[in-house]
Amino acid sequence: MELIKPDVNIDFIGKRRYAAVVSVVLILVGLAALIVRGGPNYGVDFAGGTVVQVRFDVPTDAAAIKEILVPEVLASAMVQRFGDEQSEFLIRAEETDDGLQGLRTVLMQKLEEKYGAGSVELRRIEMVGPQVGKDLRKKGLLAVVYAMIGILAYISWRFELRFAVGAIIALIHDVLITFGAFSLFDKEIGLPVVAAFLAIVGYSLNDTIIIYDRIRENRGRYHDKGLPFLINRSINDTLSRTILTSTTTLLVVLALFIFGGGVIHDFAFALLIGIIVGTYSSIFIASSVLLLWDKVSVKKA
Amino acid sequence: MTNSIKLRGVLVLFCLLVALASLAPTVMKDRLPMWWQSLFDPIHLGLDLQGGMHLVLGVEVEEAVASRLDSIVEETETLLNERDIIFKAVDRFDAERLKVTVYDAEAGKEVDALMREYFPSLEPMTIAAASGYIEKNYRFGDKEIAQIEDFAVRQALETMRNRVDQFGVSEPVIQRQSDNRILIQLPGVKDPQRAIDLLGKTAQLQFKMVVEDADVEAAKAGVLKPGTSLLYERNVDARTGQVTERPIVVSDRASLTGDLLADAQVRIDTRYNEPYVAIDFNAAGAQRFDQITAANVGKRMAIVLDGTVYSAPVIRERISGGSAQISGSFSEQEATDLAIVLRAGSLPAPVNILENRTVGPSLGHDSIEQGINSVLIGAVLVVVMMLVYYRGAGVVANIALILNMVFIMALLGMFKATLTLPGIAGIVLTVGMAIDANVLIFERIREELRNGKSARIAIDSGYAKAFITIVDANVTTLIAALVLFQFGTGPVKGFAVTLSVGILASMFTAIFVSRLIFDFFLDVRGVRKISI
Numbered sequence: 001m002e003l004i005k006p007d008v009n010i011d012f013i014g015k016r017r018y019a020a021v022v023s024v025v026l027i028l029v030g031l032a033a034l035i036v037r038g039g040p041n042y043g044v045d046f047a048g049g050t051v052v053q054v055r056f057d058v059p060t061d062a063a064a065i066k067e068i069l070v071p072e073v074l075a076s077a078m079v080q081r082f083g084d085e086q087s088e089f090l091i092r093a094e095e096t097d098d099g100l101q102g103l104r105t106v107l108m109q110k111l112e113e114k115y116g117a118g119s120v121e122l123r124r125i126e127m128v129g130p131q132v133g134k135d136l137r138k139k140g141l142l143a144v145v146y147a148m149i150g151i152l153a154y155i156s157w158r159f160e161l162r163f164a165v166g167a168i169i170a171l172i173h174d175v176l177i178t179f180g181a182f183s184l185f186d187k188e189i190g191l192p193v194v195a196a197f198l199a200i201v202g203y204s205l206n207d208t209i210i211i212y213d214r215i216r217e218n219r220g221r222y223h224d225k226g227l228p229f230l231i232n233r234s235i236n237d238t239l240s241r242t243i244l245t246s247t248t249t250l251l252v253v254l255a256l257f258i259f260g261g262g263v264i265h266d267f268a269f270a271l272l273i274g275i276i277v278g279t280y281s282s283i284f285i286a287s288s289v290l291l292l293w294d295k296v297s298v299k300k301a
Numbered sequence: 302m303t304n305s306i307k308l309r310g311v312l313v314l315f316c317l318l319v320a321l322a323s324l325a326p327t328v329m330k331d332r333l334p335m336w337w338q339s340l341f342d343p344i345h346l347g348l349d350l351q352g353g354m355h356l357v358l359g360v361e362v363e364e365a366v367a368s369r370l371d372s373i374v375e376e377t378e379t380l381l382n383e384r385d386i387i388f389k390a391v392d393r394f395d396a397e398r399l400k401v402t403v404y405d406a407e408a409g410k411e412v413d414a415l416m417r418e419y420f421p422s423l424e425p426m427t428i429a430a431a432s433g434y435i436e437k438n439y440r441f442g443d444k445e446i447a448q449i450e451d452f453a454v455r456q457a458l459e460t461m462r463n464r465v466d467q468f469g470v471s472e473p474v475i476q477r478q479s480d481n482r483i484l485i486q487l488p489g490v491k492d493p494q495r496a497i498d499l500l501g502k503t504a505q506l507q508f509k510m511v512v513e514d515a516d517v518e519a520a521k522a523g524v525l526k527p528g529t530s531l532l533y534e535r536n537v538d539a540r541t542g543q544v545t546e547r548p549i550v551v552s553d554r555a556s557l558t559g560d561l562l563a564d565a566q567v568r569i570d571t572r573y574n575e576p577y578v579a580i581d582f583n584a585a586g587a588q589r590f591d592q593i594t595a596a597n598v599g600k601r602m603a604i605v606l607d608g609t610v611y612s613a614p615v616i617r618e619r620i621s622g623g624s625a626q627i628s629g630s631f632s633e634q635e636a637t638d639l640a641i642v643l644r645a646g647s648l649p650a651p652v653n654i655l656e657n658r659t660v661g662p663s664l665g666h667d668s669i670e671q672g673i674n675s676v677l678i679g680a681v682l683v684v685v686m687m688l689v690y691y692r693g694a695g696v697v698a699n700i701a702l703i704l705n706m707v708f709i710m711a712l713l714g715m716f717k718a719t720l721t722l723p724g725i726a727g728i729v730l731t732v733g734m735a736i737d738a739n740v741l742i743f744e745r746i747r748e749e750l751r752n753g754k755s756a757r758i759a760i761d762s763g764y765a766k767a768f769i770t771i772v773d774a775n776v777t778t779l780i781a782a783l784v785l786f787q788f789g790t791g792p793v794k795g796f797a798v799t800l801s802v803g804i805l806a807s808m809f810t811a812i813f814v815s816r817l818i819f820d821f822f823l824d825v826r827g828v829r830k831i832s833i
């Protein structure tokens with residue numbers, strides 16, 4: 001079976017201005033959402049605080065739970081349904097359990113008082129102190145920065161600096177848009193999401209490098225046709241692979257998103273967005289940067 | 302069959318056999334012979350999958366420095382008395398300064414000489430004398446402080462080990478981290494609250510003299526003489542169970558601390574049928590206890606545990622033998638837990654819970670199920686897609702994919718890596734990305750075939766040309782995964798591990814194994830056309 005005919009020749013480079021507009025709009029929408037929501041929505045990993053996941057034997061709703069806990073146990077709390085479960089909830093509070101007498105104990109007592117002993121199951125508790133949260137935030141940011149430096153060094157060594165710059169711009173683009181999507185859909189950024197960002201970095205590069213590789217190879221064959229033609233030819237040559245691989249990866253991530261459960265829902269969401277954006281940026285952004293670089297250096301010379 | 306194919310075939314077969322052998326303990330558990338189980342560990346599940354508790358405790362090391370100074374204060378007083386040096390007071394200032402107040406310069410010199418001789422780690426500080434007295438100040442050097450703090454963390458680590466041992470959790474992790482933090486992981490712990498109660502309790506036992514002439518009412522209003530503090534004596538009514546608290550003013554300085562304990566046992570007081578904890582001091586402790594009781598006959602001494610007074614008996618006579626008892630209307634469970642923590646050793650300084658992640662077993666179970674489901678569903682989708690798209694070659698790619706997953710699991714077991722929920726996600730992602738190598742190769746082969754090359758040549762050059770691309774593309778992902786491994790903790794580290802292992806395994810299966818299958822059909826079976 002062939003989805004893409006071998007002689008396909010789509011003018012991707014010709015559409016790069018539209019692509020640039022689309023990218024800028026997407027990034028701006030994300031930024032706007034970020035500003036409207038007053039900064040990134042950090043999970044307890046980074047903001048500090050406590051998340052408790054509870055399951056009830058009896059049907060209830062978020063408002064009822066909140067009424068029991070606020071303000072008696074917690075100064076304020078966010079209660080929301082967990083995933084698609086009818087009777088499972090996440091309770092998030094700013095309090096941390098630094099005294100030893102246990103937020104957990106008090107919380108369970110209050111809930112069992114209301115819903116009956118044994119009818120409340122505490123499934124998970126995550127408490128992160130503010131200092132640890134700060135440390136983790138720093139670590140997460142450093143991880144992304146170090147990964148980018150490492151990759152920049154590798155690509156500069158294997159290709160040329162301008163390729164590396166193109167690849168890095170493409171992946172900053174990917175991470176920005178994914179980050180924006182998190183603000184737009186009001187999803188929490190926790191440790192696993194940073195891991196997902198790094199996976200996106202890896203995947204987006206994977207895609208970009210395969211096109212770059214073809215450009216390097218085609219350079220000898222089409223040296224008299226100019227850079228735009230060369231880039232276009234290379235993208236078309238690898239188009240079949242790009243679409244097939246992106247589809248398979250997207251399929252598995254979709255499986256993760258749908259069947260993976262609530263605990264890694266946000267993680268899968270980040271991957272989902274990242275892979276779509278990563279594929280798009282490899283085709284439209286990474287190569288356009290090469291062209292831009294070329295034009296700027298020609299003007300200078 | 303050519304030698305090369307035979308050799309490669311044997312290698313792949315060997316790897317597969319080792320992989321299956323190492324996976325057997327995970328799948329078949331106890332049905333295997335002992336030698337097999339001892340050779341290969343089953344795959345280790347992370348806390349998020351098997352349930353359990355992840356704690357990061359911070360040790361308040363400044364407190365350890367302060368309490369070390371307190372004991373020096375005590376020793377200095379004894380020494381000054383022994384040498385007949387007349388002094389007004391010996392005090393601890395802030396957390397790190399010791400002050401000896403004397404009446405004249407000569408005594409000041411004697412104090413200096415004494416301190417130099419007995420406590421060389423203390424540095425003298427010159428501070429202007431106030432109100433006619435001469436104040437001699439001493440503080441620990443930075444190196445000494447660092448040493449005390451380091452020792453405090455190490456001792457806390459040791460104490461935690463002892464306490465966890467009493468707990469009976471299999472494969473606990475107790476590690477020292479930077480910044481005076483201690484990481485504790487208790488897989489499958491049944492009663493998380495009791496674990497926290499036992500681990501977090503400082504169990505800092507102190508004997509402090511009661512300040513009888515203090516104004517308790519003023520103390521309650523916040524007016525305290527320097528060097529004293531207000532504590533509460535806890536009292537539980539045996540019949541009603543009601544807890545009452547009585548304010549009591551004690552000296553800041555601990556005359557004796559629990560680190561000089563040799564043993565602690567629960568006993569029952571036959572008169573009131575009430576449990577109490579009997580403690581025995583070690584030799585040094587017994588000697589100190591003897592001195593203190595001798596010097597303070599007729600005064601009250603408060604027995605303070607973690608800031609609460611349990612009892613404050615009057616010292617009737619000098620106690621020499623080194624035994625004492627802590628009574629304080631305990632329940633039997635409380636007395637037992639108290640004896641446990643006292644035996645396991647007190648913490649040299651209080652600890653704080655900085656991070657607590659507890660996953661219940663039921664959630665872990667659900668996560669495993671959902672994780673496996675998504676891996677299987679994802680894999681089936683990919684397999685079907687490859688079959689439809691590449692037909693014969695798709696079968697080859699699928700064999701490579703399945704081998705890849707077997708190898709990932711086997712390597713996880715052999716490296717003793719921990720499988721976490723994000724780790725499973727890493728496997729899912731690898732499934733999608735591993736197929737990329739084969740897609741790259743197949744697309745190349747198709748190109749070559751379109752250019753009119755024979756199957757043999759198309760395959761050779763397809764693999765040759767795709768190889769560099771595959772390596773370049775995978776190395777970058779590997780860099781990201783390695784960085785993640787360095788920075789990540791727990792579950793996230795699991796993601797980095799499966800992603801890296803998956804990439805390495807996929808290079809082997811997608812390139813080496815799939816090539817072998819093509820070569821086998823072309824060279825041995827004499828196939829001339831390939832289905833791709």
